[in-house]
Amino acid sequence: MALCTGANQTEPLSQHHDLVPDWTAHEVRTGTTIMAVEFDGGVVMGADSRTTTGAYIANRVTDKLTPIHDRIFCCRSGSAADTQAIADVVAYQLDLHSIVMNEPPQVKTAANLFRRFCYRYREELMAGIIVAGWDKRGGGQVFTVPIGGMLVRQPVAVGGSGSSYIYGFVDENFKPGMSKEECIRFTGKALALAMERDGSSGGVARLAAITEAGLERSVILGNQLPTFSSS
Amino acid sequence: MSLSYVLEPPASGFSFENSTRNAIVENSLGNGNVKTPSPLKTGTTIAGVVYKDGVVLGADTRATSSEVVADKMCAKIHYIAPNIYCCGAGTAADTEKTTEMLSSNLAIFSMNSGRNPRLVMAANILQDMLFRHKGQIGAHLILGGVDCTGSHLYTVGPYGSMDKMPYLAMGSGDLAAMGILEDGFKLNMELADAKTLVRDAIHAGIMSDLGSGNNIDICVISRKGVDYIRPFQESQFKDKRQRKYKYKAGTTPVLSETIVPLKLDLVEETVQLMETA
Numbered sequence: 354m355a356l357c358t359g360a361n362q363t364e365p366l367s368q369h370h371d372l373v374p375d376w377t378a379h380e381v382r383t384g385t386t387i388m389a390v391e392f393d394g395g396v397v398m399g400a401d402s403r404t405t406t407g408a409y410i411a412n413r414v415t416d417k418l419t420p421i422h423d424r425i426f427c428c429r430s431g432s433a434a435d436t437q438a439i440a441d442v443v444a445y446q447l448d449l450h451s452i453v454m455n456e457p458p459q460v461k462t463a464a465n466l467f468r469r470f471c472y473r474y475r476e477e478l479m480a481g482i483i484v485a486g487w488d489k490r491g492g493g494q495v496f497t498v499p500i501g502g503m504l505v506r507q508p509v510a511v512g513g514s515g516s517s518y519i520y521g522f523v524d525e526n527f528k529p530g531m532s533k534e535e536c537i538r539f540t541g542k543a544l545a546l547a548m549e550r551d552g553s554s555g556g557v558a559r560l561a562a563i564t565e566a567g568l569e570r571s572v573i574l575g576n577q578l579p580t581f582s583s584s
Numbered sequence: 585m586s587l588s589y590v591l592e593p594p595a596s597g598f599s600f601e602n603s604t605r606n607a608i609v610e611n612s613l614g615n616g617n618v619k620t621p622s623p624l625k626t627g628t629t630i631a632g633v634v635y636k637d638g639v640v641l642g643a644d645t646r647a648t649s650s651e652v653v654a655d656k657m658c659a660k661i662h663y664i665a666p667n668i669y670c671c672g673a674g675t676a677a678d679t680e681k682t683t684e685m686l687s688s689n690l691a692i693f694s695m696n697s698g699r700n701p702r703l704v705m706a707a708n709i710l711q712d713m714l715f716r717h718k719g720q721i722g723a724h725l726i727l728g729g730v731d732c733t734g735s736h737l738y739t740v741g742p743y744g745s746m747d748k749m750p751y752l753a754m755g756s757g758d759l760a761a762m763g764i765l766e767d768g769f770k771l772n773m774e775l776a777d778a779k780t781l782v783r784d785a786i787h788a789g790i791m792s793d794l795g796s797g798n799n800i801d802i803c804v805i806s807r808k809g810v811d812y813i814r815p816f817q818e819s820q821f822k823d824k825r826q827r828k829y830k831y832k833a834g835t836t837p838v839l840s841e842t843i844v845p846l847k848l849d850l851v852e853e854t855v856q857l858m859e860t861a
Contacts, residue, residue, distance in 0.1 A: 380719065381745040404747070409759065412747045433745035438715045477718075 379407035380432055384553020386515030386544055387417060387428035389485040389495040390527070390536045391508045395564035396485040396493040397533065399540040400428050401515065401548050402556035413556045418570075422447055424563055425463045425486030430513035431500065432479040439480055443467055460486040464496035464504055472502025481512045487563050511543070515551035519543045533562055537571075545578040627795015629757030630660060630671035631765060631785040632728045634750045635778035638735045638806030639728035642782035643671050644757070644790050645815065646797040653797070659814065661803045665690050665701045666810070668729035669803050673755035674742060675722035682723045686710055703729050703736040707746055715744025724754045729805050757789025757796040764788045775804065783817060 384405050389398040400417035403410055417429045419440045429436035443466045451458040464484040471480055485495040497510040509527045522543055537560055544558040558573040630643045647655035662670045662683035672679025686709055690701040707727055714721055719742050727738040739752050751769045753761035764785040789796045799815035
């Protein structure tokens with residue numbers, strides 16, 4: 354994956370436009386707010402649904418919660434192309450690994466595969482990923498792999514451009530030992546707050562709850578998001 | 585990873601060896617006054633819509649080279665497979681060659697495996713290739729078609745990002761086209777409504793964007809087959825110029841005639857016997 358130019362994003366030839374507007378030359382980004390919370394028995398993950406190219410919303414109903422394996426998902430933020438490619442590579446490697454081991458993969462294995470890839474190609478990639486899921490040995494686990502390729506396990510992780518606005522809310526309102534329903538409400542509210550304040554986050558809030566029993570996905574439409582007294 | 589279709593070996597992107605040489609040549613040409621020709625771009629409005637029985641793709645037909653219209657009847661809806669077509673916006677050469685490469689890869693895959701290609705496979709091949717080239721290939725594509733799993737519409741960006749949606753617009757006129765699509769789209773539309781909606785979307789792009797214009801092409805893909813209507817609607821501003829100019833012999837008068845015989849000397853003669861048995 355050697356790159357001859359040193360820059361992270363090289364400009365395509367079509368940059369020198371006359372009739373083509375500016376935003377077509379921008380790379381597609383998931384502006385984003387992403388979040389994941391552990392609870393006893395699983396994890397709850399959430400993301401907004403906005404993908405932008407410059408100032409234009411290329412996709413207002415994006416699904417940023419990408420399956421890596423049956424009980425392991427990742428939330429993607431950063432460059433849409435980079436994160437989609439990384440998720441594909443890791444899903445393939447994890448699938449092969451689980452066939453070889455003859456058992457479902459562990460969340461920390463998936464997280465490590467992400468970290469290896471993101472760290473090795475850190476100069477070329479722009480990807481901030483939260484890996485979360487359930488496995489038999491560790492229960493619900495959340496790992497965060499931010500830009501640069503660090504790996505750390507956290508009980509609650511937030512990421513993306515909208516995360517800056519909800520650190521305070523998350524620190525104040527997260528309590529260990531919440532139930533699945535409480536986690537879902539907590540995540541939904543946090544996403545709504547971030548989407549309210551961050552221009553690059555918006556659309557609908559997608560939620561997923563992963564437990565031993567399986568996966569429950571839900572969507573909170575734009576007009577059903579919780580509203581706040583200041584707005 | 586062994587892939588049954590891939591012709592192109594995974595290389596590490598473009599080689600930029602000649603870029604310094606090109607810069608020197610460009611500067612030395614005519615003391616820096618002469619500019620190298622800019623790449624031909626399709627200014628473009630392209631759109632696609634999933635309807636009840638399949639997919640409707642639409643495109644304008646103008647290709648621009650800076651401010652000049654280079655091609656008034658450019659075909660932007662490219663054939664990929666009998667059940668898959670792809671609209672391309674961006675650099676004309678890139679969209680053309682990328683779609684040709686995709687088409688040949690899918691044909692090889694079909695022959696190797698005996699299976700019909702699926703949209704998701706086509707989208708994956710495109711995404712794979714464009715991501716590897718890191719945005720240097722300026723191809724913004726809308727891929728649409730019908731396969732055994734249903735009707736699908738994908739968009740693939742030049743950096744390798746992919747989105748799957750029921751309606752899409754790309755190109756410089758996509759803001760105008762998207763406005764029409766957002767307003768008029770409904771799930772499971774009838775064919776006539778879908779064609780009208782796509783035509784309206786491309787028309788909005790043509791009206792509001794300088795880089796789009798001339799005629800509107802429509803391609804309808806359904807389980808029954810493909811209906812490629814080119815042009816679906818012609819521009820009102822058509823000119824009467826002919827493409828071919830052929831004149832009768834004797835139209836141009838001959839003023840004078842000079843004949844110069846070429847004196848040739850025989851230098852060498854070889855004889856080779858042919859076996860005519």
